[in-house]
Amino acid sequence: MTETPPITATGLSIRNITKSFGPVRVLEGIDLDIRPGECVAVLGENGAGKSTLSAIIAGVIPPSSGEMTWNGAPYAPRSPAEALSHGIGLIHQEMRLLPELSIAENVFVGRLLMKNGRIDRREMNRRAEVQLRRLGLDIPATTKVKALRVAAQQQVEIAKALTLEASLLIFDEPTAALGGEETDRLFEQIDRLKAEGVSSVYISHRLEEIARVADRIAVLRDGALVAVHDTADVPVRQLVEEMVGRSVERLFPDIPAPTGPEVLAVDGLTGAQNDFRDISFSVRAGEIFGIAGIVGAGRTELVRAIAGIDPLAAGTVRLAGEAVTLTSPRDALDAGIVMVPEDRKGQGLLLGMPIADNVAVGNFDLVGNAGWVRPSQTRAFGAQAIDSMGVKGTPEQLVGRLSGGNQQKVIIAKWLARSPRLVIMDEPTRGVDVGARAQIYEAIAELAQAGMAVIVVSSDLDEVIGLSHRVMVLSRGESRGILERGEATHVAIMERATT
Amino acid sequence: MTTEAASTTPERSSRPFRLAFDGGVLGPLVGLVLLCVGFSFASEYFLSVRNAINILDQVTVLGILAIGMTLVIIIGGIDLSVGSVLAFSMMMMGWLYQFGGVPLPIAMVLGILTGAACGLVSGCLITFAKLPAFIATLAIMSIARGLANILTDGRQVVGYPDWFTNLATVRHFGFLSVTVALFIVLMVIAGIFLRYRATGRNLFAIGGSAEVARLAGIDVRKYTLVTYTIAGALAGVAAVTLAARLNSSQPSAGLGIELDTIAAVVIGGASLVGGVGSIAGTLIGVLIIGVLRNGLNLVGVSPFFQMVVIGAVIALAVAFDTMSRNKN
Numbered sequence: 001m002t003e004t005p006p007i008t009a010t011g012l013s014i015r016n017i018t019k020s021f022g023p024v025r026v027l028e029g030i031d032l033d034i035r036p037g038e039c040v041a042v043l044g045e046n047g048a049g050k051s052t053l054s055a056i057i058a059g060v061i062p063p064s065s066g067e068m069t070w071n072g073a074p075y076a077p078r079s080p081a082e083a084l085s086h087g088i089g090l091i092h093q094e095m096r097l098l099p100e101l102s103i104a105e106n107v108f109v110g111r112l113l114m115k116n117g118r119i120d121r122r123e124m125n126r127r128a129e130v131q132l133r134r135l136g137l138d139i140p141a142t143t144k145v146k147a148l149r150v151a152a153q154q155q156v157e158i159a160k161a162l163t164l165e166a167s168l169l170i171f172d173e174p175t176a177a178l179g180g181e182e183t184d185r186l187f188e189q190i191d192r193l194k195a196e197g198v199s200s201v202y203i204s205h206r207l208e209e210i211a212r213v214a215d216r217i218a219v220l221r222d223g224a225l226v227a228v229h230d231t232a233d234v235p236v237r238q239l240v241e242e243m244v245g246r247s248v249e250r251l252f253p254d255i256p257a258p259t260g261p262e263v264l265a266v267d268g269l270t271g272a273q274n275d276f277r278d279i280s281f282s283v284r285a286g287e288i289f290g291i292a293g294i295v296g297a298g299r300t301e302l303v304r305a306i307a308g309i310d311p312l313a314a315g316t317v318r319l320a321g322e323a324v325t326l327t328s329p330r331d332a333l334d335a336g337i338v339m340v341p342e343d344r345k346g347q348g349l350l351l352g353m354p355i356a357d358n359v360a361v362g363n364f365d366l367v368g369n370a371g372w373v374r375p376s377q378t379r380a381f382g383a384q385a386i387d388s389m390g391v392k393g394t395p396e397q398l399v400g401r402l403s404g405g406n407q408q409k410v411i412i413a414k415w416l417a418r419s420p421r422l423v424i425m426d427e428p429t430r431g432v433d434v435g436a437r438a439q440i441y442e443a444i445a446e447l448a449q450a451g452m453a454v455i456v457v458s459s460d461l462d463e464v465i466g467l468s469h470r471v472m473v474l475s476r477g478e479s480r481g482i483l484e485r486g487e488a489t490h491v492a493i494m495e496r497a498t499t
Numbered sequence: 500m501t502t503e504a505a506s507t508t509p510e511r512s513s514r515p516f517r518l519a520f521d522g523g524v525l526g527p528l529v530g531l532v533l534l535c536v537g538f539s540f541a542s543e544y545f546l547s548v549r550n551a552i553n554i555l556d557q558v559t560v561l562g563i564l565a566i567g568m569t570l571v572i573i574i575g576g577i578d579l580s581v582g583s584v585l586a587f588s589m590m591m592m593g594w595l596y597q598f599g600g601v602p603l604p605i606a607m608v609l610g611i612l613t614g615a616a617c618g619l620v621s622g623c624l625i626t627f628a629k630l631p632a633f634i635a636t637l638a639i640m641s642i643a644r645g646l647a648n649i650l651t652d653g654r655q656v657v658g659y660p661d662w663f664t665n666l667a668t669v670r671h672f673g674f675l676s677v678t679v680a681l682f683i684v685l686m687v688i689a690g691i692f693l694r695y696r697a698t699g700r701n702l703f704a705i706g707g708s709a710e711v712a713r714l715a716g717i718d719v720r721k722y723t724l725v726t727y728t729i730a731g732a733l734a735g736v737a738a739v740t741l742a743a744r745l746n747s748s749q750p751s752a753g754l755g756i757e758l759d760t761i762a763a764v765v766i767g768g769a770s771l772v773g774g775v776g777s778i779a780g781t782l783i784g785v786l787i788i789g790v791l792r793n794g795l796n797l798v799g800v801s802p803f804f805q806m807v808v809i810g811a812v813i814a815l816a817v818a819f820d821t822m823s824r825n826k827n
Contacts, residue, residue, distance in 0.1 A: 309714060330716040339714070347714050350707035352774055361704040362715030364697030371697045378700075 010071055011035040011199055012057070012088075012168055017066035019052055019223075026052050028224045030066070034168065037197040039190060041204065041214035041232065045243050045461070048220040050203045054170045057201065058090035059083030070168075081110075087167035091157055091174055099146035104128040106145050107160045131159035134192075136185035151178050158186060162193075169193065170201040175209060187213050205294045207236045207498045219243055237491060240498075244461060244490035252466035253445040260285025261320070263453035264337075264422050266306065269315035275301040276477040279315070283422070283453040288444065290468030290488070291457045293497050298477040299457045300342055303424045306455075307339035308332030319421065333362070336421035340411050340428060342457070344404070348411045351400035355391065356382025358399050359414040366417055385413035389443060405436025412443060423447050426457045441467060461490050473497050526820055527767055527783040534787065538794035545797055552674050556667070558789035559682045560585075560744070560753075562782070563737040564760045566689045567618075567730030569781045572764050573693070574726055575706040575773025576632040580621060581734045581760060582753035583643035588614040588738035590647040593656030593748030603663060611735035617643055618731020622724035640757070647750040656748040667743035678740045685736070690778035702726065706773025762809075763788050766816040787812070 012034040019027040027049045034040050044050045055061045057068070059077030068075045070086055077083035080090065097106050104124040105112070113120040113127075128141035135155045145153060154174065161169055171190075175183045190200055190213055202214055210217060214232040218225060219242045227242045265282035276298035283289040291299050304310045306317060308326035317324055319335055326332045332339070341347035350358055360367045360378045367373050367381045382395030389409040393402055399410060408428065415423065425444065429437045444467060448454050458464045464471055471488040473480040473496040480496035539546040564581050571578045592610030595601040601609065617639055624635035666677040693699040704712040705719055713719045742748050767784030769776030791812060795805045 328716075328718070329714050330718065333716040341714065346708070347710055350704060350711055350774070353703070353707055357700070357703070361701070361712065362717065364700060368697060372695055373697050373700055374695060 011038075012075070013069045014057070015067050015069075017053070017056060017063045017068070019049075019056060019061070020064045026223050027056075027063070028222075030220075030225050032218055032225065032228070034199050034201060036167070036199055037194050038215040039194060039200045039202055039213055041202045041210045041217045042220060043204070043207070043210070043217060043239060043243055044220035048243070049223040050220055051172055052223075053220070054090060054172050054201060054203060057083070057168075058088060058170055060090070084164060084166070087165075088170075089161050089164045089166040089168070090170045090172065091161045092172060097145045097153055097156060100144065102142050102144055103132070103139075103148075103156050103159075104141035106156055107131070107141070107163055109160075127163060128159060131162050132156070134162070134185070134189055135159060136182060151182055154178055155182065155186075158189075162189060166198065168199045168201070170203070172203045173205065174202075175204060175206060183209065205498055207239055210239075236495065236498075240491050240494040244494060253442050255288060255445050255448060255467070255469065256286075258284045258287035258448070258469060260287070260451055260453075263320060264306070264455075265318045265321075267316045267318075269302065269305065269317070270313045271298070271301050271305055271477075272311040272313045273301065274313070274477070276305075276474065279474075279479050281472055281479075281482060283455060285421075285451045285453055286448050287469050288448050288454045288456060288467050290464040290471035291455060291474060292459075292461065292464045292471050292493050293474035295459065296476075297474040297497065299474050300426055302474070303339065303426055303455060303457055306332075307337055307424055309339070333418065336418070337424065338415035338418060338420040338422070339424040340408070340415065340426065342426035342430065344407055344411065344430075349399050349407055351398070353399060354382070354396045355386060355393055355399055355402075355410055356395035358382075358410055359385040359417065361414075363414065363417050381417070385410070385417060388416060389413040390439065403436065404430075405432040405440065408432055408436075408440060409443070412440075416447075420452060422453045422455070424455045424457070427459065428456060429458075429460065429463060461493055464488070464493070465490070475499060524768060524777060524780045524783065526823060527780060527787065527816065530766075530816060531783050531787050531790065534790050534794065538790065538797065542794065542797040545794055548674070550793065550797075552670065552679075554786070554789045554793045555679050555682075556676065556744075557793060558785050559667075559678050560737045560741045561756065561759055561763060561788065562682050562785045563685060563733055563740060564756065565763045565781050565785050566685055566778065567733035568757075568760045568764045569689070569767075569769060569776050569778060570693075570702060570726050571632075571730050572761075572769045572771060573702045573706045573773065573776040574723060575709065576625070576723070576726070577761070577771065578618075578621065578636045578727065578730050579633065579757050580617065580636040580639035580643055581730065581737075582756040583640045583647065584614050584617040584731055584734040585738045585741065585753035585756070586647040586750055587617065587643040588735040589742050589748045589752055590650045590656065590750050592739060592742060593659075594650045597656050597658060598651075603660065607739050610738055611732055614735025614738065615728050615732035618728040618734070619724065621731065622727035625727065626720040626723050644750075651750065653750055655750070657746070659742065659746055664743055664746045667740065678743060681736070681740065685733070686778060686782055693778055698722075703774055706775070708774075759788060762813045766813060768820055787816075 014030055014032040017027060017030040018025070030053060042050050042053065056063050059080045059082050062078070075086060077086065098109065104121070107128040108124050113124050115123070125141040132139065132141065132155065135158060137152055137155045145156060148156065158174060174186060178186065193200060204210065211232045217229040217232055217234060217239070219227040219239065221243060261284060262282050263285050267280045269279040270277045279302055281289070293299050301310060305312050308329050308331045317326060324335050326335065345351060350361065356378050359382050364373050368377050379395045386393060386395065389412055391406050391409045391413060393406060399407060402410065428440055428444065432440060444454060444456065456464065456467055465488050468488065469485055470482055471493065472482045473493050475497050483492060544550055568578060568581065588610045591613040592606045595609055596603050596606040621636050621639045624630045625632050668676065670676050701712065701717050701722060704715065704717060705722055709719050741752055763784035764776065764781050765771065766787055767777070767780030769780065788809065791809055792805065795808060
C-alpha cells in the first residue's frame with residue numbers, strides 16, 4: 001500500500017480516504033477499487049471502520065481527506081440524494097423505514113410514481129410486489145410496514161434498494177435479521193445484479209456467507225485496509241487472523257484463579273423474545289466470566305434477564321444454590337445482583353443531576369434511616385462513593401459533565417455500596433478512553449478479589465480475553481461453548497461467534 | 500488524568516452544598532420582591548397586613564392545586580384535569596349533602612375521595628393504557644366537567660351551614676382562617692416530603708429518567724399512580740376550600756385554573772421535562788400570580804389587560820430561568 005494505484009476508468013475508485021471524528025481517526029488512507037459487476041466484501045471487527053467507509057461512499061458523511069472517482073470522473077457526494085443521482089445506493093444496517101406507511105410507499109418514498117398528476121398507486125404496488133417476490137416475500141405491497149416482522153422489514157429495505165436501478169449498491173449487514181432461506185434469495189438477487197453489471201459492496205460479520213457472494217475481499221482493522229484478496233476463496237481462519245491481527249498488550253491486571261463457592265448458576269435460560277435460547281452456565285465467587293459475541297447475538301438480552309429487567313420464557317436461576325425468581329430490577333437488587341448497563345446515558349445515569357444524587361438513587365435505604373434522607377447525608381454518601389472508585393469530581397458536580405470513564409466509575413460506585421454478590425457489566429469500557437480503561441479493569445479485578453462474582457459482556461475481544469477466567473461465546477442467541485482462559489484466543493472466539 | 504483533575508477541582512467552591520435539582524428559587528423570589536416593591540409605590544392600599552391576608556385567601560385554592568401539580572411535573576408528567584376534577588369533587592360534596600342526606604363532614608371526605616378517584620383513573624390511563632399524560636388528563640378534564648354538570652343538571656348547590664363557610668371567613672388570631680392554615684400545613688408537609696423523604700427524592704429520579712429509575716429498582720408505575728392520585732385528592736381538598744369560600748358548589752368552578760396552576764409551578768422554576776422543581780419555588784410562583792392579580796386590581800388595570808400582563812410574566816420568568824440555567 002506504499003504506492004497509489006492508478007485510477008480506473010470504470011467503476012468506483014477510492015483513493016487515500018481518511019476520516020476523523022474530532023481527535024479520533026476512524027479511517028486511515030483507504031485505497032480500494034470496485035469494478036463493474038463485481039461484489040467486494042468488506043470485513044472487520046466492530047469499530048474497524050466498515051460502516052464509516054460505506055457511509056462515505058453513499059454520501060451520508062464526507063471524508064476528512066482523500067478522493068473518489070466514479071466511472072473516471074471525480075465523485076464527491078454531499079448527500080445520499082446526490083450519491084443516488086450517480087447511481088450509488090446504500091442499504092442501511094439499521095432500518096430506516098416509515099412504520100405507518102405501506103410497503104409500496106416505503107419502497108418509493110421520495111420518488112413516488114406519478115400518472116396524470118396523481119400518485120400511481122397501482123403501478124407502485126405492482127413494482128414493489130415484483131421485487132418482494134424476487135426476495136421470497138409474498139405479501140401485498142399495501143401492508144403497513146409496522147405490521148411486518150423484522151426480517152420482512154429488512155427485505156423491504158432491500159427491495160427499496162433494488163428498485164433504485166443503481167449501478168453500485170452497498171449492503172451493510174443485510175443478513176443480520178434474515179434467516180437461511182431469506183439469505184439465499186438475497187444472494188440470488190445479488191447474482192442477478194452482477195450479471196446485469198451492477199457492482200456491490202457487501203459488509204458482513206458472517207464469514208461463511210462471504211465465499212458464496214463475494215468476488216473479492218477487503219479486510220479493515222482499526223480503520224486501515226490490511227489485506228485485499230482477489231478471490232473469495234480464502235480460509236475463514238486466515239480472514240479472522242487478519243481481522244483481529246494485532247496482539248496489543250493492554251494493562252490487564254493479574255487475576256488469581258477463583259477459589260470461592262458457586263454464586264450464580266443458570267440452566268436452560270430462554271428469553272421471552274426468543275433472542276437467546278437454552279443458555280446454561282455458572283459463575284463462582286471471585287470469578288470473572290466473559291460473554292463474547294457479535295452485535296445482535298443476544299448477549300445484552302441474556303444479562304438483562306438475569307438482572308430481572310426483561311422476562312424469561314424458560315430456565316432457572318439459582319443464587320448460592322437457591323432458586324430465585326427475578327421479575328423486576330428491585331428483586332434482583334434485593335437478591336444481590338447489580339448491573340452496569342451498556343447504555344450509560346439512557347439507563348445508568350441521571351445526566352442533569354449531581355454525582356451525589358446519582359449514587360443515592362436506588363440506595364436511599366443505605367443513605368438515611370427509615371425513609372428519611374437529609375441532603376447532607378446524600379452528600380456524604382456521594383463523597384464516600386467518589387473515594388471508593390477514585391472518581392474525578394465533587395458530590396455536587398453534574399454527572400452529564402463528566403468524562404465517559406468517570407461516568408462509568410459513578411455507576412460502579414453506586415452499586416458497590418450495596419455489597420452485591422453478582423456484578424454484571426455490559427460493555428464496561430465503551431466510549432471510555434484508554435487511560436481510564438486500565439482503571440476500570442483494575443476495579444473489575446478488585447471486585448472479583450473481594451469475593452464477588454463478575455460477568456463481563458464485551459465486543460472488545462482483547463478485553464474479554466484479558467479479563468475473564470472463562471469466556472462463553474454466543475452466536476444468534478445460542479451458546480457456542482465456554483472457553484477456559486488458555487483456549488480463549490481471538491481466533492477461537494471469532495470462529496465460534498461468526499458461525 | 501492530571502488534566503482531568505485540573506479541570507474539575509475548581510468547581511469545588513466554598514458555597515454551601517445545595518442539590519442542583521431543587522431548582523433556582525432565587526430568581527423567582529427576586530421577581531416577587533420587585534413586584535411587591537413596585538405595587539407598594541403604585542397603590543397606597545397594597546402594603547398592609549389586611550391586603551397580605553387578602554392575597555393569601557385569594558391564592559389558597561390555586562396553591563393547594565399547585566402542590567399536586569408540582570409533584571406531577573417533577574415526575575415529568577402534566578395534569579390538565581385539576582380544574583374539572585375540582586368542580587366534580589365540589590358538586591359531589593354538595594349533591595351528597597343536599598340531595599343524598601349525607602352529613603356534611605362525611606360529604607367533604609367523599610368529595611376529596613372523588614378527586615382522588617379521578618386522579619387514580621388518570622394514573623391508570625397513563626401507566627396501563629400507556630396514554631401520554633397530556634391526553635389522559637385532557638380526557639379526564641372533559642369527563643369530570645361533564646359529570647360535575649350531570650349531578651345537578653348544571654345547577655349550583657347552596658345552603659351550606661354557617662360553620663362550613665366560617666372555615667374560610669373567620670380569621671383566628673386576627674389573621675388565620677382554617678383554609679389558609681390548611682394551605683400552609685399542606686405546603687410544609689409537601690416541602691418536607693420532597694426534600695427529606697426517600698420516596699420524595701425518587702420522584703426526581705423518575706423525572707430525570709424513568710428508565711434509569713426503573714433499573715435502579717424504583718417501581719415507576721406505582722409512583723406514577725400514587726402521584727396522580729395525590730394530585731386528584733388535592734384537587735378535592737381545593738374543592739372543599741373553594742365551596743367554603745363561595746358558600747356554594749358551582750359546576751363551572753375552576754374553569755381554566757389548571758393553566759394558572761401549571762404557570763405557577765413553572766414560574767417557580769420547575770421544568771416540564773421533569774426532574775426539576777420545588778415546593779418553595781411553587782409557593783413563590785403562586786404568590787407571584789396572586790400578587791399580580793391583586794396589585795393590578797388595586798391599581799385599576801382592567802381584567803382583560805391583566806391577562807396580557809400575566810402571560811408576559813410567564814414568558815419572561817421562564818425565559819430568564821432558562822437563560823440562567825444555560826449560563827451555568
